[in-house]
Amino acid sequence: MKQTAVITGAAGGLGNSFAWEFAARGWDLFLTDRDEESLRVLARGLQRAHDVVVRLHACDLSDDTDRSLFAGILRAETPSVGALVNVAGFDSEGPFVSRDPAVLIRMMRVNMEAGMVLTHSLCSFPRSTELLRVINVASLAAFYPMPFKATYAATKSFVLSSSLALREELSGVATITVLCPAGMPTTPSARRAILDQGALGRLTTLNTSDVVRETIDAAMRGRPIVVPGFLNRAILRASHLIPSRLVAGLIGRRWGTARSYPERRPTERLAGGGS
Amino acid sequence: MSAWNEGRPAVVITGGTSGLGRAALLRLLRSGADVVAIGRSEDRCASLESELQAEFTTQLVRVVPCDLSTTHRTREGAEQIRAILRESGHLAVDVLINNAAVASSWRITTAEGYESQFAVNHLAPFLLTNELMPQLQLGYPGRVIVVTSGSHRNGRIHWGDPMLTRGYSMLRAYRQSKLANVLFCTELNQRYAPTGRLRAYAYDPGLMRTDIGSKSTAGIERMIWGLRVRSPGAIDPDVSARALVRLALNEVPKPDRFYRQLESPARPARRSTDLRDAARLWAVSAKLCASEKAVPH
Ligand SMILES: NC(=O)c1ccc[n+]([C@@H]2O[C@H](COP(=O)([O-])OP(=O)(O)OC[C@H]3O[C@@H](n4cnc5c(N)ncnc54)[C@H](OP(=O)(O)O)[C@@H]3O)[C@@H](O)[C@H]2O)c1
Numbered sequence: 001m002k003q004t005a006v007i008t009g010a011a012g013g014l015g016n017s018f019a020w021e022f023a024a025r026g027w028d029l030f031l032t033d034r035d036e037e038s039l040r041v042l043a044r045g046l047q048r049a050h051d052v053v054v055r056l057h058a059c060d061l062s063d064d065t066d067r068s069l070f071a072g073i074l075r076a077e078t079p080s081v082g083a084l085v086n087v088a089g090f091d092s093e094g095p096f097v098s099r100d101p102a103v104l105i106r107m108m109r110v111n112m113e114a115g116m117v118l119t120h121s122l123c124s125f126p127r128s129t130e131l132l133r134v135i136n137v138a139s140l141a142a143f144y145p146m147p148f149k150a151t152y153a154a155t156k157s158f159v160l161s162s163s164l165a166l167r168e169e170l171s172g173v174a175t176i177t178v179l180c181p182a183g184m185p186t187t188p189s190a191r192r193a194i195l196d197q198g199a200l201g202r203l204t205t206l207n208t209s210d211v212v213r214e215t216i217d218a219a220m221r222g223r224p225i226v227v228p229g230f231l232n233r234a235i236l237r238a239s240h241l242i243p244s245r246l247v248a249g250l251i252g253r254r255w256g257t258a259r260s261y262p263e264r265r266p267t268e269r270l271a272g273g274g275s
Numbered sequence: 276m277s278a279w280n281e282g283r284p285a286v287v288i289t290g291g292t293s294g295l296g297r298a299a300l301l302r303l304l305r306s307g308a309d310v311v312a313i314g315r316s317e318d319r320c321a322s323l324e325s326e327l328q329a330e331f332t333t334q335l336v337r338v339v340p341c342d343l344s345t346t347h348r349t350r351e352g353a354e355q356i357r358a359i360l361r362e363s364g365h366l367a368v369d370v371l372i373n374n375a376a377v378a379s380s381w382r383i384t385t386a387e388g389y390e391s392q393f394a395v396n397h398l399a400p401f402l403l404t405n406e407l408m409p410q411l412q413l414g415y416p417g418r419v420i421v422v423t424s425g426s427h428r429n430g431r432i433h434w435g436d437p438m439l440t441r442g443y444s445m446l447r448a449y450r451q452s453k454l455a456n457v458l459f460c461t462e463l464n465q466r467y468a469p470t471g472r473l474r475a476y477a478y479d480p481g482l483m484r485t486d487i488g489s490k491s492t493a494g495i496e497r498m499i500w501g502l503r504v505r506s507p508g509a510i511d512p513d514v515s516a517r518a519l520v521r522l523a524l525n526e527v528p529k530p531d532r533f534y535r536q537l538e539s540p541a542r543p544a545r546r547s548t549d550l551r552d553a554a555r556l557w558a559v560s561a562k563l564c565a566s567e568k569a570v571p572h
Contacts, residue, residue, distance in 0.1 A: 016388045021440065038386060041345060045387025048563050049438075185381035195493055207382045209440040 002053075003082030003130070004028045006074060006122075008061060008114065011038035013186025014137065015087040017212045022083070023050040025216070030077070031056045032070060033088070061088050061114035062106045071121035078125050083133040083219070086115035086159075091152045104151045111155035116162065123173055132174040133219045136163050140182045140227070143236060145244055147252030156180075160225075167224060175222035179215045182232045184208050283334060285365040286523060287356055289313040289403065290375030291338055292323055294485030295422065298516035299372065299523075300327075300338075306524055309335035309363060311356050313375065315342050335363045343375055343399035344385040346564050353406035360410070367413035370523045373400035374422040376452070379491035382443040389563070390438040392445075396452035401459055401560045412472040419463060419475045420523060423456035425536070428544040430454030432556060445496050455556060457547035460533055462557045465550065476522060477543060479536040480515040482508055 005022040009015040010031035019029055023046050031039055036058035043054040057073060059066040074081065089111040092103050115136050122132055139153075142160040146153035160178050167176040185191045186208055211228045218226045227233050239247050286303050290296035291312025303310050304327065314320040317340045324338035337359050341352035360368065376396045383391040389398065400421050404411070411417030430450030433439060439448050456477060463475035488500025503509060518537045532540035534547075546552065 011386070013384060016384050016386075017440075020384070020388045020438070024440070041347060041386045042388055044346075045385075045389060045563075048565050049388070185383070191381060191491070191493075207443050208384070209382055209443065213440070 002026070002028055002080075004030050004077065004080045005083040005085060006030045006032075006081055006118070007085045007087060008032050008118070009086075009088030009137075010056075011035060011042055012087065013190075014184060014208055014212070015085075016042055017208045018085050018087060018135075018216075019046055019054075020049075021209065021212045021216055022085075023052045023054075026050075026052065027082070028053040028080075029055070030074075030081070032059055032061075034058060034060055062109040067114060067117055071117055074118060075121045075125060078122055078127060081122055081132065082130055083135065084118060084122055085135045085137075086118065087137050088114055089137065089155070091149060093149050093152065095148065096150060099151070107151060108155055111152070112158045115159065119166070119174070119176075123170055127173060131172075131222075133222075134163075134174050134176045135179060135215060135219050136176065137179045137181075138163075140180050140232060140236065142178070142180055144239065144251060145248040147248060164224060175219065177215065177219040177223055177226060179211070179226045179228075181206070181211055181228055184211065282364075283307055283309045284369040284524060285335075285360050285367060286310045286370040286372065287313070287368055287407070288372040288374055289343060289399070292316065292319040294487060295480050295483060295512045295515055295519065296372075296374040297323070298513040299374070299519050302513075302516050302520040303523070304331045304334065304336060306520060307334065308370075308524065309360075309365065310337070311335070311359050312338045313341050313343065313352060313356075314338055315340065315375075335359075335365075343403070344389075344391060344394050345387055346398070346402055346566070349399050349402045350406060350566065353403055356407065357410060366410065367415075368407050368410040368417060369414040370418045370420065371404060371407055371411060372420045372422070372519070372523060373403065373456075375399065376422070376487065377491060378445055378449050378487055380445050380493050380496045381491065382439065382448075383491070384438075388438075390440075390443070390448060392448040392452045393437055393439075393455070396449070397455035397459065398560055398564055400456065401557075402564045404459075404463070405564075408473075412467075412470075414473070416471055417473045418523065419460070419473065420478050420519070421456045421460055421475070422519070423460075423477045423479055424449075424453040425479050425481075426450050427453035427457050427547055430544075431546075432458070432552065434555070434559075437559065445492065454544070454547055455560075457534065457543050458549070458553045458556045459560075461548050461550070462553035464533055465553065475533060477534045477547075478519055478522060479534070479541065480512075480519065481510055481537050482506075483512040483515050484509045485512050 005027045007015055007018050010019050011033035033039055039056040039058055043056055046054050059070045061067055090107055092099055092107055119134055136159050138156040138159040141153040142156035163176045163178045183190055183194050206229050214228055215226045227236055286308045288296055288300055291300040292314035300312050320338040320340040327336045339355055342348045377392055385391055385394045404419050430453055460475040460477040467473035484504045489497055534541055534543040
């Protein structure tokens with residue numbers, strides 16, 4: 001039977017590459033993102049190029065009602081769903097105090113909760129004999145505490161940690177593979193950030209379609225973690241030898257200079273704050 | 276301007292906001308043509324349009340923002356062009372110059388999931404030309420110019436993976452798209468030259484000092500482009516624009532010499548005139564641009 005891949009955040013650069021690669025492998029698609037028009041445009045391209053069925057459902061994955069509705073639709077489709085790719089997620093980078101807490105909370109809801117809810121809904125009903133292949137997109141940031149991206153990095157750590165645990169618990173039902181990429185040149189601002197990081201940024205950047213292919217292959221074999229790129233793997237291995245407090249310090253300095261964020265000043269206590 | 280039966284020729288040019296396209300746009304206007312240009316940035320289009328309208332007050336000058344990276348916007352662009360021309364009394368498009376192009380170190384995908392160089396450099400000219408075909412065939416005869424590049428000679432069409440999901444490199448994608456430009460002209464002439472209603476030309480503008488190689492590049496590729504455009508072999512885009520505008524507005528050269536390098540006819544790569552490949556590319560492109568109202572197969 002033809003299987004369907006469910007992809008969240010499908011309209012973005014990484015999501016649309018996942019959609020393209022699954023379609024090239026003959027899978028039908030069920031795509032979601034916030035903007036219905038973008039999904040339609042992508043679906044049209046995919047259907048012209050590949051002989052596949054593409055369905056779509058636009059929803060806001062930070063919204064409880066929207067999310068439950070979508071999870072319900074998926075539950076009804078469970079038997080035909082062979083893969084779930086949780087791509088939807090975003091970052092709000094910059095000095096913590098200038099972040100809007102409401103945005104950070106929304107980020108936590110999309111980056112952590114959405115994938116968890118959808119995985120739950122697809123695994124909680126009996127499935128056919130085929131294993132469900134879950135791909136969760138984390139980031140290299142999942143491995144370190146990251147100044148200027150503190151909340152983001154923590155949401156990605158959540159994805160990594162819960163995926164590794166659930167993978168054991170759900171064995172026989174689903175495999176879970178976590179993708180931990182470095183920056184990918186999927187948006188103009190991502191490309192600018194890569195340029196800002198100079199030679200290292202350029203070297204650790206990989207073509208999205210290669211990353212996607214490698215990840216799907218790994219998921220089909222049930223592998224736990226994908227860190228694309230030789231250099232990224234080397235950096236990751238090296239960083240494991242250093243205490244994470246020091247890694248955080250190094251990263252803070254690198255990003256601080258690269259994006260010229262204001263120097264971190266000693267915390268100024270606001271009046272009335274006690275002690 | 277004796278080639279045109281009445282009044283000013285109506286010329287459409289894409290990528291009019293920088294480089295070769297901008298230089299050619301100016302020259303077209305100085306030659307007295309009515310021109311609709313396409314660009315991608317709203318701001319650049321608006322400021323260029325008002326600048327040009329102040330200078331050329333007695334002819335049609337429009338610079339329309341239209342992102343040529345997706346088929347639906349390209350279709351809308353064609354519709355806008357038709358409407359603008361109709362309003363100023365042109366039923367025909369006498370000349371269409373497909374000039375806009377991109378080069379990128381990164382494999383960027385368009386909203387439709389297509390590789391951006393294939394989409395902008397090849398599919399957009401294919402679709403825009405087909406969308407404007409009825410108007411072009413009212414020309415005397417209509418002229419389609421596709422700006423290609425000498426680098427088409429090292430290009431290959433990757434039939435199994437035209438979007439280059441495997442083994443992407445900037446040059447591989449660029450050369451493929453530029454070879455596709457010449458094959459497209461070959462097929463256009465196959466289909467339309469015998470009717471006497473349309474002629475297609477592939478134009479190689481030479482190495483020009485423009486920013487095309489520094490807009491979306493990094494590392495070595497960016498560096499090499501910098502060195503190339505500063506080399507003594509590189510010409511000012513205005514020099515190339517002069518030859519391009521001559522090709523657009525002067526007596527029609529013989530169709531069997533459809534490939535031009537600057538002022539002179541030249542020989543394109545043999546594989547760019549392969550009739551089977553030309554027909555096959557047309558079919559692939561038609562499928563990738565298909566709408567409910569499909570382009571001719
Ligand atoms: N430079 C050379 O040495 C060389 C050599 C051989 C062939 N060529 C060919 O010559 C032609 C002109 O190149 P150039 O050097 O003049 O490049 P350029 O200066 O970068 O100009 C390219 C034009 O295309 C526009 N454009 C790009 N993407 C677009 C999109 N998605 N939608 C609408 N417009 C878009 C650009 O808009 P913006 O102004 O907003 O960027 C710009 O107006 C191209 O076909 C190129 O392949 C150039």
